Amino acid sequence: xxxxxxxxxPGPTEVPDYxxxxxxxxxxxxxxxxxxxxxxxxxERIKKLxxxxxxxxxLTASGTGAMESAxxxxxxxxxxxxxxxxxKFGQRWNELCIRYGAYxxxxxxxxxxxxxxEELERRLRTDDAARYVFTTLTETSxxxxxxxxxxxxxxxxxxxxxxxxxxxxxxxxxxxxDEWNIDVVCGASQKALFCPPxxxxxxxxxxxxxxxxxxRSPRYYFDLKLYKQFAEKGQTPWTPAISLFFAxxxxxxxxxxxxxxxxxxxxxxxAESLRAKLSKLGLEFMPEKPSNAxxxxxxxxxxxxxxxxxxAKTKKKIxxxxxxxxxxxxxxxxxxxxxxxRSDINRAFSxxxxxxxxxxxxxxxx
Amino acid sequence: xxxxxxxxxPGPTEVPDYxxxxxxxxxxxxxxxxxxxxxxxxxERIKKLxxxxxxxxxLTASGTGAMESAxxxxxxxxxxxxxxxxxKFGQRWNELCIRYGAYxxxxxxxxxxxxxxEELERRLRTDDAARYVFTTLTETSxxxxxxxxxxxxxxxxxxxxxxxxxxxxxxxxxxxxDEWNIDVVCGASQKALFCPPxxxxxxxxxxxxxxxxxxRSPRYYFDLKLYKQFAEKGQTPWTPAISLFFAxxxxxxxxxxxxxxxxxxxxxxxAESLRAKLSKLGLEFMPEKPSNAxxxxxxxxxxxxxxxxxxAKTKKKIxxxxxxxxxxxxxxxxxxxxxxxRSDINRAFSxxxxxxxxxxxxxxxx
Numbered sequence: 001x002x003x004x005x006x007x008x009x010p011g012p013t014e015v016p017d018y019x020x021x022x023x024x025x026x027x028x029x030x031x032x033x034x035x036x037x038x039x040x041x042x043x044e045r046i047k048k049l050x051x052x053x054x055x056x057x058x059l060t061a062s063g064t065g066a067m068e069s070a071x072x073x074x075x076x077x078x079x080x081x082x083x084x085x086x087x088k089f090g091q092r093w094n095e096l097c098i099r100y101g102a103y104x105x106x107x108x109x110x111x112x113x114x115x116x117x118e119e120l121e122r123r124l125r126t127d128d129a130a131r132y133v134f135t136t137l138t139e140t141s142x143x144x145x146x147x148x149x150x151x152x153x154x155x156x157x158x159x160x161x162x163x164x165x166x167x168x169x170x171x172x173x174x175x176x177x178d179e180w181n182i183d184v185v186c187g188a189s190q191k192a193l194f195c196p197p198x199x200x201x202x203x204x205x206x207x208x209x210x211x212x213x214x215x216r217s218p219r220y221y222f223d224l225k226l227y228k229q230f231a232e233k234g235q236t237p238w239t240p241a242i243s244l245f246f247a248x249x250x251x252x253x254x255x256x257x258x259x260x261x262x263x264x265x266x267x268x269x270x271a272e273s274l275r276a277k278l279s280k281l282g283l284e285f286m287p288e289k290p291s292n293a294x295x296x297x298x299x300x301x302x303x304x305x306x307x308x309x310x311x312a313k314t315k316k317k318i319x320x321x322x323x324x325x326x327x328x329x330x331x332x333x334x335x336x337x338x339x340x341x342r343s344d345i346n347r348a349f350s351x352x353x354x355x356x357x358x359x360x361x362x363x364x365x366x
Numbered sequence: 367x368x369x370x371x372x373x374x375x376p377g378p379t380e381v382p383d384y385x386x387x388x389x390x391x392x393x394x395x396x397x398x399x400x401x402x403x404x405x406x407x408x409x410e411r412i413k414k415l416x417x418x419x420x421x422x423x424x425l426t427a428s429g430t431g432a433m434e435s436a437x438x439x440x441x442x443x444x445x446x447x448x449x450x451x452x453x454k455f456g457q458r459w460n461e462l463c464i465r466y467g468a469y470x471x472x473x474x475x476x477x478x479x480x481x482x483x484e485e486l487e488r489r490l491r492t493d494d495a496a497r498y499v500f501t502t503l504t505e506t507s508x509x510x511x512x513x514x515x516x517x518x519x520x521x522x523x524x525x526x527x528x529x530x531x532x533x534x535x536x537x538x539x540x541x542x543x544d545e546w547n548i549d550v551v552c553g554a555s556q557k558a559l560f561c562p563p564x565x566x567x568x569x570x571x572x573x574x575x576x577x578x579x580x581x582r583s584p585r586y587y588f589d590l591k592l593y594k595q596f597a598e599k600g601q602t603p604w605t606p607a608i609s610l611f612f613a614x615x616x617x618x619x620x621x622x623x624x625x626x627x628x629x630x631x632x633x634x635x636x637a638e639s640l641r642a643k644l645s646k647l648g649l650e651f652m653p654e655k656p657s658n659a660x661x662x663x664x665x666x667x668x669x670x671x672x673x674x675x676x677x678a679k680t681k682k683k684i685x686x687x688x689x690x691x692x693x694x695x696x697x698x699x700x701x702x703x704x705x706x707x708r709s710d711i712n713r714a715f716s717x718x719x720x721x722x723x724x725x726x727x728x729x730x731x732x
Contacts, residue, residue: 004392004400012393012608020390023609026370027378027562029685034370060428060564061587064604068587099586190605196393198426198564198607218584220465221427221434238430239556241564241607242378243389319395 005319008348010140010294010335011168012190012197015247019195022250023243030242036234038245043231045252046201049170049260050185052177056203057227060241063167063188066200068096069222070134070163070184074208076216077101080129082160083108084115084151088141088324089165093134100217105130111142111327112286117150124158131211132161138169141324143296143333144287145173152181161208167191167200171255172267172293172337183208189244192267192293192337193251199244267292270336270345277349281356286331293337298330302363303356305332311355318351371685374714376506376660376701377534378556378563381613385561388616389609396608402600404611409597411618412567415536415626416551418543422569423593426607429533429554432566434462435588436500436529436550440574442582443467446496448489448526449474450481450517454507454690455531459500466583471496477508477693478652483516490524497577498527504535507690509662509699510653511539518547527574533557533566537621538633538659538703549574555610558633558659559617560704565610633658636702636711643715647722652697659703664696668729669722671698677721684717 007014028034039058046056059065071093075081080103083093090108097104105127109115120133133155137148148164155162163184166175170185171192177185183205190197204212204224212224220226226237255263271292275285278297286296299305305322306329312318321333334348373380394400405424412422425431437459441447446469449459456474463470471493475481486499499521503514514530521528529550532541536551537558543551549571556563570578570590578590586592592603621629637658641651644663652662665671671688672695678684687699700714 004394005398007393007395009395009397012395012605015393017390023389024383024386027373027381028370029373029375029378029687030563031375031687032371032685060426061431062426062605062607065427065587071586072584096586099584099589101584188605196607196609197396197605198610218438218465218467220437220462221431222587223465239378239428239554239563241428241562241610243562243609244564244607319398321395321397 005313005317007319008334008336009319009321010333011337013194013335013338014340015194015196016339019247019250022246025246027242030235030240035242038249039234042245042249042252045249045256048256049252050175050177050203051179052203054177054203054205055228055231056201057224057231058199058201058236058240059222060198060236060238061200062197063165063186063200064092065222066167066186066188066202067092067165069202069224070186071096071100072217072219072222073212073215073224074132074161074163075100075102078103079131080105080127081132081134082123082127082130084120084133084135084146086114086136086142086144086146087111087139089139089168090136093165097134112144112288114144114146114287114289117147117154120151121154124154124160130160132163134163135165137164137166137175138173138291138293140168140294140333141327142286143290143294145169145289145291148175148182149180156181161211168337169291169293171263173291174264177203189248193248194338195244195247195251198241199248264292267337270340270342271295273342274334274336274345274349281353294333294335297332297334299332303359304329307359308332308352308355311358312351316351318348320352371679371683373685374700374702375685375687376699377703379560379701379704380706381560381562382705385613385616388612391612393608396601396606401608404615405600408611408615408618411615411622414622415618416541416543416569417545417626418569420543420569420571421594421597422567423590423597424565424567424602424606425588426564426602426604427566428563429531429552429566430458431588432533432552432554432568433458433531435568435590436552437462437466438583438585438588439578439581439590440498440527440529441466441468444469446471446493447498447500448493448496450486450499450501450512452480452502452508452510452512453477453505455505455534456502459531463500478510478654480510480512480653480655483513483520486517487520487524490520490526496526498529500529501531503530503532503541504539504657504659506534506660506699507693508652509656509660511535511655511657514541514548515546522547527577534703535657535659537629539657540630543569555614558703559614561610561613561617564607565614630658633703636706636708637661639708640700640702640711640715647719660699660701663698663700665698669725670695673725674698674718674721677724678717682717684714686718
């Protein structure tokens with residue numbers, strides 16, 4: 001078996017033992033009443049987390065699959081879209097929309113920034129033809145949070161469809177689908193919902209659903225019309241990842257028992273306590289407006305983040321995440337979405353601190 | 367928790383405890399060396415099962431996802447395809463190809479039949495324009511097996527690309543990808559590989575890969591070029607269903623330890639022993655050429671299969687599968703692909719027999 005580390009990566013995150021336990025329950029057959037009950041239970045629970053009355057469709061796929069289902073069910077060839085991106089995962093919307101032949105109006109901001117709502121408003125007024133706004137709640141490549149409440153208000157007022165990738169933030173950062181006028185939300189099992197990866201979901205409101213009836217892009221596995229049709233029987237069109245349904249149902253039960261607001265608050269407190277400690281080391285953070293799901297630390301001049309990640313991994317069996325692509329070595333990312341406690345965060349901090357001090361000392365010696 | 371039954375459904379099948387156990391191993395991070403080792407191990411093992419030297423790409427999706435990846439990576443708008451279908455799952459190729467704008471030459475046979483190889487040859491000679499043949503190894507809606515060796519020989523000789531849905535048959539029915547000249551094979555975790563559903567895979571040979579470079583159909587989540595690129599690092603482009611990788615690696619290790627040929631032989635012996643017993647009850651079977659993965663029993667006049675399924679379920683907690691759509695009530699399907707033993711099969715038979723006798727008696731009384 002491969003070596004194991006405690007994951008402080010920004011997804012997947014650590015999965016508690018009680019989740020593994022329900023995943024070991026014998027499978028139910030997906031065309032059978034027992035599955036329909038499970039399906040309905042997860043469905044009702046996820047709505048409460050999303051603060052929505054809209055239907056939510058479950059896809060046996062990772063988060064990118066849910067994102068593709070948003071694009072392929074909404075965007076027809078040569079339609080125009082605005083993409084409000086603030087990092088690697090925002091750019092994924094871009095790549096997806098290109099594949100489906102959309103004309104892209106790219107409203108990107110530099111790494112670490114969030115798209116200012118007033119910029120979005122300005123862009124929508126200039127770009128009459130763009131029908132959709134694709135964006136990201138929590139950008140895990142930089143740790144930035146974006147203002148979905150403001151985006152929702154602007155999109156509704158300007159009669160655009162707002163599609164939010166909430167994969168990394170959902171359950172950690174505040175999100176109120178209906179109250180905030182969000183038309184489509186994508187999420188997945190392996191982030192703040194502390195399940196293994198492999199199950200994702202998409203919530204769709206009536207405005208977005210109407211458009212989906214006329215979309216001409218080819219799709220089958222991700223065709224939400226089929227999901228809607230089967231949902232009436234408590235089923236999915238294709239064989240679902242049944243054990244992950246067990247897992248997600250259990251995780252959501254826990255979250256709802258605590259209360260969604262309290263879970264958000266827990267994430268905020270953990271994030272702030274970690275950042276307070278890191279600040280005392282004189283460290284600064286990548287995002288201007290940080291998410292509560294992860295902390296992204298800028299490496300001071302001469303400090304290579306890759307070495308810190310490596311020391312934590314080999315010496316302490318703790319896995320932080322490096323920066324992606326051009327951010328490699330320049331930042332260290334600590335994920336704390338999901339089932340983490342204060343003592344977990346303290347442990348992560350102390351391991352980070354030791355590794356950081358070690359790397360810093362070596363720099364001084366040279 | 368929902369009520370649980372022993373699954374004699376034609377997928378998902380019963381998952382042994384040791385598989386659940388490895389699924390409970392803490393997750394590894396998918397951008398990390400430990401995952402790459404797992405990835406390489408599963409990759410090498412699946413090739414041995416498929417009897418191929420070709421690369422195999424793993425998709426976090428159920429079998430239909432692997433089928434869509436075959437279609438969207440091969441077929442461009444307005445290309446012509448032959449579909450050699452013998453049931454519901456063969457028709458899925460049809461639906462998929464329609465979505466991607468293909469012109470379809472439908473070579474279907476009635477339920478219970480398999481497409482005769484000579485029919486395929488005749489069709490290919492008539493239809494010069496069709497570049498691809500999509501077909502099914504094991505048709506779970508009817509229990510029919512198709513002759514992939516002959517199909518492969520015909521397609522290679524006529525210079526066509528052969529794409530085989532082996533989801534239900536792989537590991538139960540004989541399949542030799544390279545020796546039999548099969549260009550693309552799709553498979554999934556939840557059938558004869560006795561893992562939970564949620565992970566599928568697609569093997570692609572050089573001939574098919576060349577075509578995929580030029581395909582114009584939109585795709586992203588299922589774009590095999592991205593999978594190839596990431597496979598070089600021992601990774602998948604999107605967060606994979608990590609726990610199912612653990613499961614599949616373990617299942618394949620077991621299968622290979624026994625030996626692929628012996629596992630096929632085990633399935634053949636179990637299937638034949640079950641059918642011998644059923645024949646003694648005077649029962650007949652749906653498929654002319656039956657697969658070793660499942661047994662599909664025709665219901666005699668006046669016997670409603672739905673009642674048999676219902677009795678087995680409520681009285682014995684055993685789940686058989688009913689016929690789909692217009693076959694409902696007219697057949698009963700018993701899945702025996704995967705980790706079944708002779709005593710499991712005997713149990714299935716005895717439960718079936720009791721239920722069948724009960725329903726038959728009631729018929730006589732009326």
